Each structure stands twice: as structure tokens, then as C-alpha cells.
Amino acid sequence: MGRRPCQRYCEVEGGQVSSTATLPSVRGKLKADAPLAPLVWFKSGGNAELLFEPADRDDLVEYLKGLDPDMPVMALGLGSNMIVRDGGVPGVTVRLGKAFSKIERLDETTLKCGGGASGILVSSTARDAGIAGLEFLRGIPGTVGGFVRMNGGAYGREVQDILVSCTVVLHDGTVEEWPAEQLGYTYRHSELPEGAVVVEAVFRGMAGDPLIIGQEMDRIAQAREESQPLRSRTGGSTFKNPPGHKAWALVDAAGCRGLKIGDAQVSEKHCNFLLNLGNASSADIEELGEEVRRRVQAKTNISLEWEIQRIGVA
Incomplete structure (x- = not known):
């Protein structure tokens, strides 16, 4: 695919190095012309002009601060709800790894979840903590960042039913916390701007019995297996x-x-x-x-x- 100018190439995997005179290094992984087909469920499509897997939030912030404002930025989760066209993806594709998959219990009914955590991990953690209301995330094959942006839903529930707030890194590296109402949720849509990466979200459910929560998750898993x-x-x-x-x-x-x-x-x-x-x-x-x-x-x-x-x- 055609190259677009990038102000932020650094040493990339595969041994090739672009001009780095004005470019701070990253602590994560930055790869040019990276295949995306292996990372998406359809197993088709072209390459990312740049694929960036930041080491942590600070790494992501510093990278975006130095990026050309005209350079497109897109977050990639599990690639489950995506067609990557054959000509590839211009700009920077940001993939959140293990550093963004941590989950912390804030109180009896609230979890703080990294943007790279899967729906299965979030719902399972909620079950073990006796937090009901998050079972439907078992049926969403994606990560927190993706289903917060898209108001993901399944089996009669949506993210807007459980979201308290989310932390986003904007295209220019600014970090903001958005309360749920700021996202302007409608069906499978939010008002998050292009290039914003959801790095964290706070979800609130209700007190529940782990056994009953687990049974509901099993029901959802079985229903998906039978119908999809x-x-x-x-x-x-x-x-x-x-x-x-x-x-x-x-x-x-x-x-x-x-x-x-x-x-x-x-x-x-x-x-x-x-x-x-x-x-x-x-x-x-x-x-x-x-x-x-x-x-x-x-x-x-x-x-x-x-x-x-x-x-x-x-």
C-alpha cells in the first residue's frame, strides 16, 4: 500500500530503521508494514502501515504526543468485529497487550478494567467477586476498549448499562476520563472521537451469588455455541x-x-x-x-x- 509520511518511525522489527533524528524511542513494539490478517477473526486483509504495541499507558501517551496530527490512529482489540480491507490500514494501528489487561476490584460491585481485557476475563472476574450484571460480556468476543467504544451488547444488555466511566488517550496524547453520559451512547455507537484509545473502564454491577452468576454465563456460552x-x-x-x-x-x-x-x-x-x-x-x-x-x-x-x-x- 502507499506510504504516508510519519513523524515517528523508530527502529522496527525486522532490522529496518527509518530516520530517527527527531524521533524518541518507544519501550513497546513498533513494526512497519505489519500483517493484520493473523490478528483479525476473518484472517484476511492487508498490512498496517505501523503496528504499535505500547509497553504501558505512558509509552502510548508519549508516542502519540510526538505523532503527526494528520497521521490516522486506530485501536485494534481482538479483531472480532472488523474487516481489514486488502489495501491495508494507513497510519498507526494501536494494539493493547497484557499491560492493559489488568482488572482491579474497587468495591463490592465495581471493577476497574484495562482496555485490553477480554469480555470473558471481565465477566469471569465479576463472577468470582460476586458481582452480577456483567454476565453478558461473556457473549461479546472483544476487549474492553472495543466494546466501550461501540456500546457492545448481547442477550438484552449493553455496555451503557454498566459503564461508570472510561479513561481515553486522545490522538494528541491527552489523557481524559469520560463519565458514561459523555459518550452519548446509542445503539452500537458512541461519541468517542477518531483516534481515541480506551485504556481503562470502570464497570458497576450488583451484588450476586457467584454460583448463579456462573450458571448465567454458562447459559450464554451454550446459547452462542448452539446458534453461532x-x-x-x-x-x-x-x-x-x-x-x-x-x-x-x-x-x-x-x-x-x-x-x-x-x-x-x-x-x-x-x-x-x-x-x-x-x-x-x-x-x-x-x-x-x-x-x-x-x-x-x-x-x-x-x-x-x-x-x-x-x-x-x-
Whole structure:
């Protein structure tokens, strides 16, 4: 993909070094032209111009402070709800690692969670602490940073139901704490600005019995296993549920169950999921999604909106 100027190259993995005269070093990992396909569930797509895995929050802050303001910044979690286009992703892709996965109990019903912690880890920690109300996070295949930004939800609950506040690092390196109401949550959307990275979130539930909490988590896990193609290369729920409708039912009614373009297929098990059967390009997957949208529009006069993020250069 085409290069964009970067004010902040430093020594990168693979031995190549760009001009570093004006560039402070990072303590984490910074890699140029880094493959993203292995990091996303679809296992397709191009490379990141720069992939940065900061050592900690200070490392991230210092790096962003020195970055060209015109350089795009995007946070990457588990890559579960994302199509990385085949031309790759310009700018800096920030991936939060183990340093951002810590969870701390603040009181009887409140957890402070790092932006890199998974939904499974958060819900399991809440269970062990006897905190109910966070069980639905067991059904979200992503990290705190991602589902806070997108108001992720499952099984009748959303992040806005449990979020107290989040800590974000803005594109210019400024660190801010946002109370939940500042995020302006709507369905699968927040008002967080482009380039902001969620590094921490505080969630509050209610006192509960760990045994009952665990049973509810098991129920959610079983329901996902029975209804969703979890063993496949997929991106999770593809389209948002329109008001008063289920996206999967609209896709099914439009005759799209099992529809294929190349190695991309609408799942026969849950037709709001798209699959990479092996060698699908991201262009194939996105084209299939657009064909589904076209057929649903023609059949029902309802326009499906993408829930999956589509990023990068086609």
C-alpha cells in the first residue's frame, strides 16, 4: 500500500530503521508494514502501515504526543468485529497487550478494567467477586476498549448499562476520563472521537451469588455455541438490528442463507454472520455483505446498516 509520511518511525522489527533524528524511542513494539490478517477473526486483509504495541499507558501517551496530527490512529482489540480491507490500514494501528489487561476490584460491585481485557476475563472476574450484571460480556468476543467504544451488547444488555466511566488517550496524547453520559451512547455507537484509545473502564454491577452468576454465563456460552458459527473465520454479527426487526431474519427472508461470493459465504447456521471459507479476500467478504444489503432492501424496503467495522484501503 502507499506510504504516508510519519513523524515517528523508530527502529522496527525486522532490522529496518527509518530516520530517527527527531524521533524518541518507544519501550513497546513498533513494526512497519505489519500483517493484520493473523490478528483479525476473518484472517484476511492487508498490512498496517505501523503496528504499535505500547509497553504501558505512558509509552502510548508519549508516542502519540510526538505523532503527526494528520497521521490516522486506530485501536485494534481482538479483531472480532472488523474487516481489514486488502489495501491495508494507513497510519498507526494501536494494539493493547497484557499491560492493559489488568482488572482491579474497587468495591463490592465495581471493577476497574484495562482496555485490553477480554469480555470473558471481565465477566469471569465479576463472577468470582460476586458481582452480577456483567454476565453478558461473556457473549461479546472483544476487549474492553472495543466494546466501550461501540456500546457492545448481547442477550438484552449493553455496555451503557454498566459503564461508570472510561479513561481515553486522545490522538494528541491527552489523557481524559469520560463519565458514561459523555459518550452519548446509542445503539452500537458512541461519541468517542477518531483516534481515541480506551485504556481503562470502570464497570458497576450488583451484588450476586457467584454460583448463579456462573450458571448465567454458562447459559450464554451454550446459547452462542448452539446458534453461532464460533469455529469459523467470521466477524461476528454483520448488521445492526433495525428497529423492530432482527437482522438475521431479514437476511433469511431475502433468500441469502448460504449465499456465496468466492470463498465468502453467509453462514447457514446464523445468517447474520459472514464466513471466510478459506481463501476469501476482504473484498469478497465486503462485496457479499453489500449484496445481502441489496437483496434485503429489494425484498423488505429496509436498509441494513453494517455493524462490523470496515477499515483501510480497498
